[in-house]
Amino acid sequence: LGAVTGGPVASLRLLASLQLLQTIFLVVLLWSLHARLRKPEFTSWWAWAWGASAAFLGIGVLALSIPGRWPLLRGTAVLVALLFGCLQVPLLVFGAMSWRWPGAITRKWATVGIAAALTIGALSFSFSQLSQDAITSFSIRHLPRTVALAGGLFFCTWVFLSSREPRTRGAAITGFSCYLYALDQCFYAGAEILQIAGGPRALLQGAVEISVVNSANLIAMDLVLMCGISLGMILLLVEGHQQAERALRESLQHSQEVVEENVALQAEIRKRQEAELALRRSEDKLAAAFRSSPCSMSITTLPDARFLEVNESFERLTGYLRDEVLGRSSVDMGLWLHPGTRAAMLTELKTHGHVLGHEIQFRVKSGDIVTVLYSAELLSIDGELCVLAAAQDVTALKEVEARHRAILKAIPDWTFLQSRDGVYIECQVRDQRNLLVPPEKFLGRNMRDVLPPDLAARLADSFDEAARSDQPVTLNYSLWLRDELRFYEVRVVATDNDQILSLVRDITEQKRAEYRARELQDELAHVGRVMALGTLTGSLAHEINQPLTAIMANARAAERLLESDRPDLRELRDALQDITSDNRRIGEVLRRLRLLLKKDRREHSPVDINVMVREVVELVHSDLVGRRVALDVTLAPNLPCVLGDRVQLQQVVLNLLMNAGGAVRPTDMDGRVSLTTYAEDGHVVVSVADCGVGASDEELERMFEPFYTTKSDGMGLGLSICRTILDAHSGTIAAKRNPDRGLTCSFSLSALPDGKKEREADARKQVEMQM
């Protein structure tokens, strides 16, 4: 347009400047859109394209301002403007393509397109230099660009209007503007072709005229079209924003939903994991319990009793291995000793849902029969009804129980099972007639309400004692039963479960037998004493005869004294005194004798051994003198007392002294018997040594046996009676040979502790109670 001069040129320049501003606005708009639109590739291409357009217009306007004097400068500006104008075409096309096919424009295509555009621009500039006519030159120079721009805009029109995306107002306005702009360019192109071809002059002239005249209008139209494109772009921006916002909102909403779903899902996952873990743990526990239970356990199918699982205890109990039984039927295997048992168990199982602790019997692999406590539950496995059964082997327990029952039956004693505080729980009595109260009247009641109070109290004490010491405690008691005193011995023992088992034995007959035995024993001892004294009669008579002789002599002397004229009264008094004394002496002998012959019940009391021995010595003395045996008596001073029957102990001493005296040979002129008492280790010992014939080993061994004697006139009872007496006194009697000759017989008794008279009394009482 540089050739156009005059007034219209000024208005053209103004319009071109406006178009330039408009284009710059568009470029700025596009660049600002570039970051915000969803199609940055498109905006950047178009920004460049319209930038190129702005450069074409700006430099073109500049070229118009350059004065004709500087043709080279002016030509260069025209060329640069043209090159920018040509560059606009491929950039526009690239933008449209990248709108339609994002990423389609590679660097190679861009280079080729830009190179082609620049080449065409350069060629068309070169060709334009061939023409001298400014208008023609202008036309030649611009024709390729105009045609290409028209084509490019048609393409853009197609792209925007045929967009597969929902058609928006922005795209529509842009497409429509492109279309009008393309038509505009076509018009330009037509005018330029006519100019170059130089066709019918008039027409041509007119057209040019029109074009020149209307150039301002056309450029104004360009301006409008540019505004349309700008508006389209803005709309695109707004819509893009809206769309983006919508998308963002949707995306946010979606994200929110996703987040919520995710949270729910994670919770669900966690819950399931926990449930699964718990289930697995519970299953593990159950499986472990099943496996390691000391009870024999099995799972069988309900209808046909097939084994599904068994544990190790089952294997131990039955002798069958797991692999042997799985899949087999317990009925077919003959495990149930009584065929009807399983059916009965199933009936109960169906009625109550479980079976608890039934005592039943199985025949195991070895053929043995075992007794078990059988419990079972119904169980559903994979929809199939099964029986979970546990069996505890009580065979051994049953055997022990049976044995205990047999033992309890076998023993003649009565057995009572009582609670720790004395309530009767169980009893076993053979003959209930011998009970104080029939069982139904005392079972479940406390013994305090059944037995006499003192007996109940003693039993309660023995219960305490038995529970404390864990040892059997024995208690003796007696009861009046049908007007007869009966004696009982009860052994009390605490059981493990804090109950008390009492074994009661009626020992009445035993007591009576003991009593009779004691009576017999006493009788025998008495006979022994009588016999011993029988052999002493001679010397006893001597003991009496001596004082009697003295009495008679004194009496006669007294008579003689009285017969005299002057009786010697002092002599007379002495005579009478001697008579009294000798009389007393006789009385003493008779007292001792009577004591020994007394047939009395045994009575234990503290006995002073020395006093007791002395009395016997007095009796025996003359007998020994008669045998010409000397008696040495050595009594230890301060001897403790012993608990015993004085007469029986005297009998022992008498026997020992007489045996010792008898052992001395009659021809022995030096016959001697020594009696010694002494204390030793809490015992009091009386020892009688003789220097007689001694004894053989056999005699020593048997001398305390009944009816064993070496004497022709003896019955051999003396020493055996002595031993019986010592046994009754918990004492000992023994004989041993002396180092030189003869024997020593000694007996020993527990000494009573000094100053314990009360205890002696107690002991005596106890002894009486035992009677």
Place this chain on the structure above:
Amino acid sequence: MSTTPQAEVAARTVFVVDDDPSVRAALERLLRCSGWSVRTFDSAEAFLEQGADEDAACLVLDVHLGRMSGIELQARLARHPSPIPMILTSGFDDGEAEEEALRLGATAFLRKPFEGDALLAAIERGLSRPRYTEQP
């Protein structure tokens, strides 16, 4: 009543051997009251030690003494050419001793307890018996 022995005055002492003190004392009292002089001994050995005096009228001897018995003492004294009259006593039922004593020439064998008069009579009897000497 006072009994006068018929023997000589020189022979007025009665010897008593008994191990029982009360018997000894009683016999001594009885004999003294009866006019005899009395000497007592508690054993045969004691008597032998002291020896019988010439004026011994009679010996009252218990059979059962400590070590040496009355019979043994009697047997020993009987060997004397002119033994004094001996009266033996015993508290035991001693048949054998009685026989032996009488065989050895005892004047009497008195079983305890005896009447006082029986002893006095026996002493009288012993003193009245003629003393003779056995030829060896």
